Amino acid sequence: MTNDSFYKKRKVIPIGPVSELTGLTERQIRYYEERKLIFPERSERGNRKYSFNDVEQLIDIANKREEGVQTFEIRKDMLKEKNKQDKELKEEMLRGQFNAQFGVRKK
Amino acid sequence: MTNDSFYKKRKVIPIGPVSELTGLTERQIRYYEERKLIFPERSERGNRKYSFNDVEQLIDIANKREEGVQTFEIRKDMLKEKNKQDKELKEEMLRGQFNAQFGVRKK
DNA sequence: CGTGTAAGGAATTCTGACACG
């Protein structure tokens, strides 16, 4: 998750191609945004822009929905996942701090 | 060049964002296509779709243009570059053939 | 709850052309 390509994160894909890429209707994609499952950027005049990460996320959502999972449940799982990642990141940074002060010098 | 991310190659970005990303006008981008420097895909009804590779390519083109290089020269350089890559790929494949028949077995 | 649809408007993109040089 840390070495995601730079490009996977750039939000540049309009909703039309995202719809093709995911197999979801635009209506569904917008609804998942309303339910806080996905967070596109907006162009100056309001057009949604998605990243490839968003596309992957939407595919995950689509799979869960097919299993009958409700958007509310999906959201909870996402928050849980996010929390875990934040915690890992924090530990990672602490480790860095520690090594910088007491660890062996890298050459 | 071989390990380009999958995502760098997907043609999904419309000309507007490409223009922002590269600093080129849409007019310029379309003109470079006319001059065979760039090859977007088209959506069903004709809208151009670019990849991140295309964006990088366009930035290279922009730099060369600033140096005063003409599109014709840029095109020649690109073809030369492409030839080189094709040749490398062919050698690579021959090597693979060779190893499969006579090389040491990998475990 | 999750999704479809018709509605009207606004923004995007397209092409071919004329302009300058």
Added chain:
DNA sequence: CGTGTAAGGAATTCTGACACG
């Protein structure tokens, strides 16, 4: 040659709403 621009049309996207369930 490379780029700007005005022109008109076609396609895209947006929002808010009504519908079904």
